[in-house]
Amino acid sequence: MSETIEQLVAIDLGNGYTSYMSGTGEKNGGFASLVTDSRSSQGLGGSFSREVFKTKNGSYYVGDECREDGAVSRSTDSAFYKSDAIRVLLLRVLKEFGHKQPIIVTGLPTEFFHSHRDEFGKDIRRWASEEGYQPAKVQILPQYVGPWFDPELKSIAGKTIEPAAVMQGKWGIIDIGHGTIDAGQFVNGQVSSHADHRYGESKGVSDIHKSLFTALQNPDELNQKLATKHRLPKEFTLDTQTTEYTMDTWLRQGYIPWRGDRIDIGPISMPARQAFADDVIPRVIKSIWGSTDFLMGIIFAGGGATVLGPELLQKHVRAPIYLADDPWNSIVRGMRRFYVTQNFKEHAKLRTERV
Numbered sequence: 001m002s003e004t005i006e007q008l009v010a011i012d013l014g015n016g017y018t019s020y021m022s023g024t025g026e027k028n029g030g031f032a033s034l035v036t037d038s039r040s041s042q043g044l045g046g047s048f049s050r051e052v053f054k055t056k057n058g059s060y061y062v063g064d065e066c067r068e069d070g071a072v073s074r075s076t077d078s079a080f081y082k083s084d085a086i087r088v089l090l091l092r093v094l095k096e097f098g099h100k101q102p103i104i105v106t107g108l109p110t111e112f113f114h115s116h117r118d119e120f121g122k123d124i125r126r127w128a129s130e131e132g133y134q135p136a137k138v139q140i141l142p143q144y145v146g147p148w149f150d151p152e153l154k155s156i157a158g159k160t161i162e163p164a165a166v167m168q169g170k171w172g173i174i175d176i177g178h179g180t181i182d183a184g185q186f187v188n189g190q191v192s193s194h195a196d197h198r199y200g201e202s203k204g205v206s207d208i209h210k211s212l213f214t215a216l217q218n219p220d221e222l223n224q225k226l227a228t229k230h231r232l233p234k235e236f237t238l239d240t241q242t243t244e245y246t247m248d249t250w251l252r253q254g255y256i257p258w259r260g261d262r263i264d265i266g267p268i269s270m271p272a273r274q275a276f277a278d279d280v281i282p283r284v285i286k287s288i289w290g291s292t293d294f295l296m297g298i299i300f301a302g303g304g305a306t307v308l309g310p311e312l313l314q315k316h317v318r319a320p321i322y323l324a325d326d327p328w329n330s331i332v333r334g335m336r337r338f339y340v341t342q343n344f345k346e347h348a349k350l351r352t353e354r355v
Contacts, residue, residue: 276308
């Protein structure tokens with residue numbers, strides 16, 4: 001049976017956020033990578049207000065609303081990719097996608113791509129088959145490959161990158177996810193396969209969430225690190241429902257809601273963000289290149305690119321920086337474009353035509 005582009009779904013099963021895009025580009029979506037058993041919510045409120053996702057092995061709440069139930073932190077190592085949570089996230093995507101014989105393209109972090117690729121592919125087939133799907137194909141890519149193919153990359157100044165530009169010279173990719181860092185490079189349009197030319201570790205934006213949450217529990221101490229105009233109010237104290245997950249929400253929306261007002265979270269989170277950037281980015285650069293001076297550019301992806309912001313990225317990177325307006329979707333857009341250009345050439349278009 002020949003493959004059709006309508007069967008294709010690219011999926012980014014991230015520790016913090018799950019996103020997907022169909023081969024035609026007409027169907028896409030995403031949700032927080034949070035899963036709790038539907039029985040964990042007691043009382044009438046949850047029953048009436050939230051949608052239950054049912055599988056043959058149980059019923060679950062999936063996404064942001066799980067924060068209310070104290071969903072446990074996702075593992076930032078390979079255990080996450082064997083967990084029941086990732087099975088549920090995958091099945092939720094397949095249900096929304098709606099094709100019974102999907103071509104599934106997804107990625108694995110660099111840190112354990114080679115050691116877990118085959119097993120993860122088999123697990124995906126098994127999980128899908130158990131729910132009545134018949135995967136036509138499952139392809140597992142290194143996580144960092146996706147962003148290089150993202151058709152929506154721009155310079156920090158907002159200028160869209162020319163399609164031919166990334167095909168020439170050496171380009172770096174750094175993906176800062178919720179719980180993993182992935183980095184690699186392309187040279188003259190070819191991915192570098194040498195082990196020394198890729199890097200990954202179980203560290204990510206969740207470290208910033210933890211650091212910020214701890215800092216906000218001690219506002220007096222935090223205020224000593226902040227300029228007077230950016231300090232927290234003297235009466236500021238966290239309530240009992242605020243968690244590390246709340247930090248994710250506040251950072252995404254850009255403010256802390258407090259007594260009906262909004263406190264700019266940018267300056268308040270700067271100590272945590274800067275400590276993370278100063279620790280992680282130099283280590284990644286040193287591990288692969290030693291210096292960014294001889295790169296044509298570095299492509300940043302993942303929610304961490306947004307959380308850190310251009311100011312902190314430029315502090316450590318001397319090469320031009322490129323990222324999408326929504327870098328957390330770069331992986332899924334890139335994986336879709338990769339598969340389309342490799343297997344459905346009649347549908348492949350240049351970046352300028354928004355593949």
